[in-house]
Amino acid sequence: MSYTAPTRDMQFVLNEVLEVSSSDVPGYGELEPDFTSAILEEAGKLARDVLAPLNASGDREGCRLENGVVYTPEGFKAAFEAMKAGGWNGLDLPEAYGGQNLPTIMYTAVGEIFVSANMAFNMYQGLTHGAVGTILAHGTEAQKATYAPKMISLDWTGTMNLTEPHCGTDLGQIRTKAEPQDDGSYRITGQKIFISAGDHDMAENVVHLVLAKAPGGGEGTRGISLFIVPKFLVHEDGSLGRRNGVSVGKIEEKMGIHGNATCVMNYDGAVGYLLGELHRGMSAMFTMMNEARLAVGIQGYAVAEPAYQAAVTYAKERLQGRAVTGAENPSGPADPLIVHPDIRRNLMDQKSFLEGARAFVLWGAALLDRAHRSDDAAAEGLISLLTPVIKGFLTDKGFEAAVNAQQIFGGHGYIEEQGMSQFARDARITMIYEGANGVQALDLVGRKLAADGGKPVMAFFEIVKGFIKENEGDEALNADFLEPLKAASKDLQAAGMYFMAEGMKNPNAALSGSYDFMHLFGHVCLGLMWARSAKAAQAALANAAADRAFYETKLATGRYYMARQLPLTATHLARIRSGAEPVMSLPAEAF
Amino acid sequence: MSYTAPTRDMQFVLNEVLEVSSSDVPGYGELEPDFTSAILEEAGKLARDVLAPLNASGDREGCRLENGVVYTPEGFKAAFEAMKAGGWNGLDLPEAYGGQNLPTIMYTAVGEIFVSANMAFNMYQGLTHGAVGTILAHGTEAQKATYAPKMISLDWTGTMNLTEPHCGTDLGQIRTKAEPQDDGSYRITGQKIFISAGDHDMAENVVHLVLAKAPGGGEGTRGISLFIVPKFLVHEDGSLGRRNGVSVGKIEEKMGIHGNATCVMNYDGAVGYLLGELHRGMSAMFTMMNEARLAVGIQGYAVAEPAYQAAVTYAKERLQGRAVTGAENPSGPADPLIVHPDIRRNLMDQKSFLEGARAFVLWGAALLDRAHRSDDAAAEGLISLLTPVIKGFLTDKGFEAAVNAQQIFGGHGYIEEQGMSQFARDARITMIYEGANGVQALDLVGRKLAADGGKPVMAFFEIVKGFIKENEGDEALNADFLEPLKAASKDLQAAGMYFMAEGMKNPNAALSGSYDFMHLFGHVCLGLMWARSAKAAQAALANAAADRAFYETKLATGRYYMARQLPLTATHLARIRSGAEPVMSLPAEAF
Known part of the structure; x- marks a missing residue:
């Protein structure tokens, strides 16, 4: 493809x-x-x-x-x-x-x-x-001198080992053990599952980062430390030594991403080196997880982009039926699919999502750069707030987009040979790994919303409000972009207020609406990005930019998102306001 | 499983x-x-x-x-x-x-x-x-005497051959030819694809119903006739004769339903017998398609039921995390997943959909029985209107439910061994075959809505209104069920009015909203079924029925649907009212 x-x-x-x-x-x-x-x-x-x-x-x-x-x-x-x-x-x-x-x-x-x-x-x-x-x-x-150059060059690759058969999200339950040795190293023993890129034939060495419990750390996550466990031990001069006590138990048969080896990794007294502080493995691992969550958010929409491109090509080439307003390809046996309004609706859903998501993610990366390169705590707080939205919302919607692209192909989309099934199957994992999307929603509502006294979320609302205020004099922008953004943002604020008022009394009232809140937030973010994109496109057109078609397409695509996607925020708010009762009222045995 | x-x-x-x-x-x-x-x-x-x-x-x-x-x-x-x-x-x-x-x-x-x-x-x-x-x-x-007994007993099985490589929905383009023979039979030549159950080793004979063009029928669908083409020819005494000129070109590799042989069928001068009138093949095929569309609607939710059952079992057994309101399994290492609000939200989405869908489909079957057994034209009109809703809405939502069930399993849901991937992969086809769901939406808005001067859709609204009127004195029913149903039904009517007002001027204004209309209609149907179910459950409880837990669960599940799903109708209406402009404004080359 x-x-x-x-x-x-x-x-x-x-x-x-x-x-x-x-x-x-x-x-x-x-x-x-x-x-x-x-x-x-x-x-x-x-x-x-x-x-x-x-x-x-x-x-x-x-x-x-x-x-x-x-x-x-x-x-x-x-x-x-x-x-x-x-x-x-x-x-x-x-x-x-x-x-x-x-x-x-x-x-x-x-x-x-x-x-x-x-x-x-x-x-x-x-x-x-x-x-x-x-x-x-x-x-x-x-450690940096030993591992970083080889890993940056990809002579060696890396993995992240968290999950065990009986626990994924709830890492406090892990059983992998780290026994301290006299030389300061540890012996790691246990089984890890779902290890992406766990082993392969493309690099000289594989450096596993492994969560394990060393003695004396106490119960739950407090007892967890992080270890470097290389596949081949590394001599002081950087050359490779003997094979370490880590092996691949099996490769999982999965729904998709078949080209990546998802391994069961068995650690049998493998030599490991403490990374970061003892018993502080979770906080070290969070460095990796936060980056990984953003990366998965990128995967979420990125995997849908080639699906969209393929769907567009198919919709222009496949001749089927006639336009309801009169034949557009009268000399051919039928019109191309793209003349049909529902095909358009489907393609516009994909296009407006993909471009909005791209802008959102690049904005997120810019915040990350500001946080790291300028030591900007506000930017750090904001990207920390947005990370579960980027991961959860973009992967849900990216999967939906890939499924929509597949749909354009009709029966041909279901045949593996066509390649559209793969996009849907591959996209599916992004909703699951690095914290299933329900866990992202929990992180957003249960942790990030109240973080730092709510400063990050206030800052977000200020950005939205500031943008609207600054531009409301622009009539075209105002009607098509700022008004819908204002309404959506109001829904988001109302949802936050509901959580504050009700969540205090009953945390389930907030958590029952967490998933909807994540989506509501996502729509407001994409709405903001579309409003900013529209402003930029208008400016380019006003400055007589060469590439008019690009900017006009950008405006039309943005108008689509505002008119047809942002109204969803009202539904999400209505669900959130229905509270805990509908969600929690059944006893477990009633399911 | x-x-x-x-x-x-x-x-x-x-x-x-x-x-x-x-x-x-x-x-x-x-x-x-x-x-x-x-x-x-x-x-x-x-x-x-x-x-x-x-x-x-x-x-x-x-x-x-x-x-x-x-x-x-x-x-x-x-x-x-x-x-x-x-x-x-x-x-x-x-x-x-x-x-x-x-x-x-x-x-x-x-x-x-x-x-x-x-x-x-x-x-x-x-x-x-x-x-x-x-x-x-x-x-x-x-023909009935020859084929019906053997096919009813399943000694012989049947297929339906419509699609060809270059056309699926647009059957007017088919190229398979039927040449009349002196003995009244035809010789069929051409290639058909995506033939479910096209061949197999479980029956003595396979009876293919094949759309082909016989001479003299004119262009497009008018030239199409329907033929019976058995794999083995049948002697007058009913015994099997020689192999007919039909063979399997290949079995498609598909995303799912692997247990069913989806075949490329090659007809090479195969003997065929005209079924129904010459050049009236499409109307004969519609008999089969209408039944098939209902059957696929059933598949849509039915495939999600075992996925739900598996997800419930997993949510009760898998110990992960603690309830936010305090441990519910304090002696265990963690609480079962089912204590978490977002897991509940997911399961309730599935449960409330599945039970609503079941009631909807059985109501549809009752209408079909009334139409056929009482020759009731009103019932016939109503089920004809509802068929694309049953097919399109229930398969979209059934796939969503299967994906949600898979999500409960986290990473384990992505591993083929667990079986959850299969439900999602199998469910995916139901949105595609027997008319992709976009085609169902087109059928609904472009054909069924205006059929018979709009009588069927008026009849539907009368049923909804009648039920509300009849029961609005019941306070409990009114607040939780009738009010939301009334609001949703009003949205549906408003959408219909919009189509009438705008669709006359520009058919694209109606067709741009067709998909949303199908979903809006689906939600009103499930809302009606939930209101009726709630009434029945209340009556049982009032009559001191033995199985109180069942009826209380039924009421709670219905309340969930009304509170959390019916608000979607407002979004669908908002999208519909945004009209053709956002959907149709881009030139094809802008995609």
Whole structure:
């Protein structure tokens, strides 16, 4: 299946919506259009020529375990070499360890492109990026020197080991043990499951980050520490030593992402090295999880982009039926699907979501850069608040978009050969891993909303209000964009008020509405991004920009989102206000 | 995976909501609780003991084509013998040909049970039922005598051949040719694709109903006729003769329903017999399609029922986290998932949909019985109006429910071994085949709404209004059920008015909202069924019925649907009223 990176749209968001190169975030000054464009085009080329052609074949072939060795699908190894050669994994990582130290917003845009081209493949790199980030944040100087250069270069890859058969979300229950040794290392014993990129044949070594319980930490999550457990032990000179006591028990048969080896990992007295503080493993792991949640949010919409592109091509080529207002292809046997209003409705749902999501995620990455590069606590608070929305909302809607794209193909969409089933199957996991979306909603309502005395959520409302106030003199913008945004934002505030009033008395009253709140929040975020995008598009048109069609399309797409998606906020609010009673009233045995 | 037929709920709908045995529809008098219960329990036993155990293995193994012969998964043949032995296919078919002539409502209830247990398997029977129904409706006496007994007994099975590689919905484009022969038969040549149950090893013969173009019929759908093309020709004495010129080109690799052989069928001068009138094939095929659309609507929710049952079991057994209001399983390592509000929200979404859908479909079957057995044109008009709603709405929501059930399992839901992926993959096809759901919406808004001068839709509103008026004195019913129903019904009427006012000027204004209208209509239908169910449950409680817990659960579940699902009608209306502009404004090249 062919894939073309949406570099034009990315450029619009970077240069015209977020105006990155004039931002005061350190490092943003160099993000001039020519520079960012060169990076995105290069990523697009790799995606189109190398990664996308392996997407369907990787799905069909899957990974296999033979005599303890994991083999990835045909072609993955060569593609991984190309990924390494491009230095993509180090794009936003420190130069001291071989990275390029660019802002994370660039890594984010490139990440969307690679995920779209081949999500299962890109996870080998993505998990390594998260693992090395955790080592850089919590490791000793020696650990950083040992692991970071090799992992940034992708000579070695990384994994994250949390889940065990009897617990996923509730990590306090883990049983994997870490026994301290005289030399300061630990022996790790236990079983971890659902380990993405757990092993493979594309790198010399695999560096596992493993949550385990060392003696003396107490019950529950307090007893958890984080350990570095390499597949091959590393000598002091950096060369590889003997095989460590970690092996692959099996590769799971999954609904999708077949090209990624999801492994059962067995640790049998494996040598492990404490990463960060003893008994503070959860907080170290959160570094990795937060990045991973954003990454999964990106996957959520990115996997739907090639599905949309394929659906558009099919809708223009497949001749079926006639336009109700008169034949548009009178010399052919029928009109193309795209003349039909319901096909349009479906495609517009996808398009308006995808572009809104892209702007939202890049804004999120800009907040992250501001938080890290300017040590800006407000930005840190805001992206922390938005992380569960990005993860939960974008993955739910991304799956919906992929399913919608599949629907355009009719019966052909259900046949594996066509490739549309894969997008839906792959997208499905994004709603589940890195905290199922219900857990994201719980995190949002139970933790993030009240964090720091509610400052982050207040700041969010100020941004929305500020934007509306600043622009309400613009009539066109006001009617089509600001009014719907104002109404949606009011619904979000009303939902927050309801939680404050009722949640105090009964926490279930808030938590019964948490999922709806996450979606309500998501719509307001996309509404804000569309309003900002519309303003930028209007400005370009007023300045007689060359590419009028692009900006007019942008405005029409935004109007669609505002008119047809934002009204959902009222339903979410109505559900939230129905409270705990409908949700909680049945005894368990009544189900 | 285990499955228990929801016979208690079916009994409630039959006896207390629809009050079948006191209905004046011919044949309904015998539907006493003891009688219907015996049938449902027997079907439940077959489903639980024979069909459900083959569901996952059938998915894993799939069908295979070897030297032109199609083999079904291990165990299917024996199960098919059990299905035959029970006489289930003839439940509502004429006694003259070996059927039992029971009302279709019983076949419908039994159908739900079999689909839930094993959807892919049940399609072999289901398609045969549709095909023999078409022969009974349009065949000559000789054709009926030749085919009906063998097909009702399932010695022979049936298929329906419409789609060709270049056309599905737009059948006017078909290229399969029928050449008349001197003996009155035809020679059929062409290729048909996506033929469910196209061939297999469980029956002596397969009777294909094939759409083809015979000379002299003109362009488009007017030139189409319907033919009976048996796999083996049938001698006058009913014995099987030589193999006909029809063969399986391949079995498609699909996203789901792997246990059903979806075949490419090649017709190479195959002998065919005209069924019904020459050049009137489309209207004959509609007999089959209408039944098939209802059957797919049943599949839509039925496939989600075992997924719900599995999710409930998992939510009660899996220990993860603690209730926010205090531990409920303090002696265990954690509380069961079911204590968490968002898990409840998810399960209640499924439960309230499934029970509402069941009542809706059984009401639809009762309308069908009234139409056929009492020759009631009003009932015929109403079920014709509701058919696209049953098909489109119940399959969209059924898929959503199956995906939600899968979500309860977290990462385990994504692993094929658990079985939850299969429910989602199987459910996905129901939104596509027998007319993709966009086509159902088009049928509803473009055809059914205005049919017979709008009489059927007026009749529907009268039923809703009548029920509200009749019961508004009942305060409890009024607040929780009638008020929300009234509001939703008002939204539906407003949408209809919008279509009338705007659709006249621009048909795209109506068709841009067709999908939302289908969903809006679906919610009003389920709202009506919940209001009726609530009334019946209240009556039972007032009459000191033994099974109080059942009725109280019914009321609580209904309240959930009304409070949390019906508010969606406002969003659908808002979208509809946004008209054609947002949907249609982009030129095709802007996508």
